[in-house]
Amino acid sequence: MLTSIQLIALILLTDIDSVVAEKIFHSRDHSDVEVPASQQAELITDKVTAQQFLSKYGFIKPVNWEEIQFENEEAIPYNDNPAPGDIMSVIQESGSVSRAGIKDESDDPAESPEFVSALKEFQRMSGLSVTGVFDDATRAAMNEPRCGVPDKEATAKSTNAQNSSNGTAGNVTASEAANFTVNGTRDRPAYTAVSREKRHLKTLLLAGRRRKREAGGPGQMAFSKKVLKWRLIGEGYSSQLSIDDQRYIFRLAFRMWSEVCPLEFEEDTRSPLAEIDIRLGFGTGRHLGCTQRFDGAGREFAHAWFQGDIHFDDDEHFTAPNTGNGISLLKVAVHEIGHVLGLTHIHRASSIMQPSYLPQDTGFEIDWLDRKAIQQLYGSCKGRFNTVFDWVRKERTPYGEVVIRFNTYFMRDGWYWLYENRNNRTRYGDPVAVQVGWHGIPTDGVDAYVHVWTWSTDTVYFFKGTQYWRYDSENDRVYTEDSEGRRYPRLISEGFPGIPGPVDTAFFDRRDSHIYFFKGSDVYAFDVNANARARGYPKKLAEAFPAVVPNDHPGGHLDAAYFSYTHNAVFLLKDTRFWRVVSSKDRLLRPSLPHNGLLPHQEVHQQWFDICNVHATALKMSG
CATH class of the missing domain: 2.110.10.10 (Hemopexin-like domain)
Incomplete structure (x- = not known):
């Protein structure tokens, strides 16, 4: 794992046969055929670690992912080493009650009805046999490389009462925000309307508070403007790829979303950081002042926040397009950008928004269902033609x-x-x-x-x-x-x-x-x-x-x-x-x-x- 000094050092068509009339403008990424066996974090091996997994990703109790990012008003500099504040640490250090609110009345989590119910939900969403039993297939699914954003996030119904008592505005659920549900199971995250200070980079400590989406009717988009600025932050360069490669991959990832919705993404390397809409960076363990800790190579490779920032685990073996085996940075970036724009996980094998990373033999593209989901938020592309x-x-x-x-x-x-x-x-x-x-x-x-x-x-x-x-x-x-x-x-x-x-x-x-x-x-x-x-x-x-x-x-x-x-x-x-x-x-x-x-x-x-x-x-x- 990199030290803070090392991290600082890294800153440096039709019935008639169709043909393609010219070469494709750029090659899509299909370089991720195999994930090396050595790239493994701590595995899910028993019912205790399975319970922790289900709790972390919202199957036992929906997680208010946005509020985790703003738990404390005082930002944490990226090179400090504070006491653990992420969900996994809280669960591991708790006594009789876990963060998910399940009393440890038994040494065997399988006896808990909440655990069995959560396990069945995970099996159903993962396309497994719904047995409620922690079997080999379920264990394998839990150990797949995946995104760090929870699968089931807190809804407005579960948080409005608390917000009302605190004098804050109500939150927005998925159906209220996008009127779009996948397989009848997805809830959009609940977001407070109160501006809060980000807990990210040291350079942001004095930055203005970022606007969060206000509660509104169905179909409200995450961003009201059509041109969004993004930047690969200097404090968060990857140790594995050149800066040019990183920027190229991120430009391509943003471009892929632009190709299917009326949003344009501008790489901005000059404006004050507080004016950048989407910031991207790499880190390991406790990273970039984030409340969440990366788990090392193999399982959780990145996470993102609605209308906010994207972090990538630099312990992972990320690869550029068509350069060898590993985790495709392009595919991961497209997925995480989807979260920033307001999309939740979609449990469908062809979807780029599925939570688990699935290597494939051919180049990937944004799936029809992903396109319809993002267009439900931002509309379709319109315009006149010459x-x-x-x-x-x-x-x-x-x-x-x-x-x-x-x-x-x-x-x-x-x-x-x-x-x-x-x-x-x-x-x-x-x-x-x-x-x-x-x-x-x-x-x-x-x-x-x-x-x-x-x-x-x-x-x-x-x-x-x-x-x-x-x-x-x-x-x-x-x-x-x-x-x-x-x-x-x-x-x-x-x-x-x-x-x-x-x-x-x-x-x-x-x-x-x-x-x-x-x-x-x-x-x-x-x-x-x-x-x-x-x-x-x-x-x-x-x-x-x-x-x-x-x-x-x-x-x-x-x-x-x-x-x-x-x-x-x-x-x-x-x-x-x-x-x-x-x-x-x-x-x-x-x-x-x-x-x-x-x-x-x-x-x-x-x-x-x-x-x-x-x-x-x-x-x-x-x-």
Whole structure:
């Protein structure tokens, strides 16, 4: 175990086969296949230590985890060695009554109804046979590496009375705070509304009191702001990984949450520490002024506080992505960040919020249930897009066959997301800078994409302002000059006679071989076979694409017009809404529907999930 001197020294998609059109932006972590046998803390071996385990993690009596962090008003400097104050120490040193309030009336805890009930609850939540017997399978489950946050935390019902008598505000339960329950067993922690002083770093002793969440209605988020600052604190660097590796891993961990919810995380190394929302650090034993003591290598590897700090046990063998066996720091960090944001443990094998650490053979990602849990707190990602399109191209298989494939892309402000239709979410690791995937088009994005695809033509165009570019899909770059001698970029009015630039958006309709350009409240149709504007155009958008339901219409100034090969339909997008254009199949089923009519609007985030912004500091995924 490190001494304080040593610690100070450490400060220094779809039915058609899809493909990935470019390399993945970064590799996810799957380096944690095996935990070395030597990495073991003191094991749970008998019913006495099992009772201590069940008490510590809230199975015997729910633990008020937040209040443990603030037991004393006087902060403890990180290099002091005060008397033990953590739960395990209290249980070990008690006489006739443990911290959990169970009288030691027998030498055998198994005779206690509270112990048996708690053991059954642990077995049930761990997916074991619910027997109430401390068997080998239960012992093994208790000895798995895990998070230090209790599985069952105190609810408002058990603490409101005491708070009322003390003149403090009531606490918030899980159902009140998020209205989200997993397997009918999870309770969110109870948090007082009274600001309290953190008991962490020596540099925080004089810092202002941190705001705790006030009691409120269902769905209240842990943080009310959308951009959160974080920092790896200088007093808490790991002794096992370089500082650059640590910062890279934490940036990636925060980024993974940004990819599925409307929060952005900014690494801030300059602001006063009291202004940092989430502080991360490593320590051993009694560490960083924390009331909780780490247990050494093997079992409890980290813990975190709602709207607060994250500590990692530096006795553990943490590893960087793809560097060898050990405990994946990335996976642990993603889990603990979830706690800071307000999530509790989710007892599901695929969940990153499960309490136990489970090595796996493949890279991990944030599970669907985790995504829905965090979105229940913070909502879904919303926003408008510069353009949306399906990129269709020919590819040759390893067997020499030519196949046609496509991917769906959303573009916004110089960044793009590849949408995996078969998984109904964006590709892991997106967004990516436009210039990385589309070589030669404007780096701040485009207004429109058009793919003219007929039996005789296969041409791709990008439009920006008054200009357009032809794209060479085979060589993955824009043309500077095509085979006909036309140089790019060109004016829209030159390449498409009768179409004034700039345009808002456009799409190619294979049904009539027309490109439809949208400009304000007007629509221009361009006949690609005649190379001229179609007769009868321009028309008003409401005339060319009438509303099926009166007054449910975008009006004009569209963001994107998009033909989807997945849905075999045209969509018009504006702000956070979309309208689907009536198809031929729709009219066969309902002949009264107007040609090119717009069906009632829906929200974009309810059709295409998790298209989320990521903070600039997390987009820079270098060390």
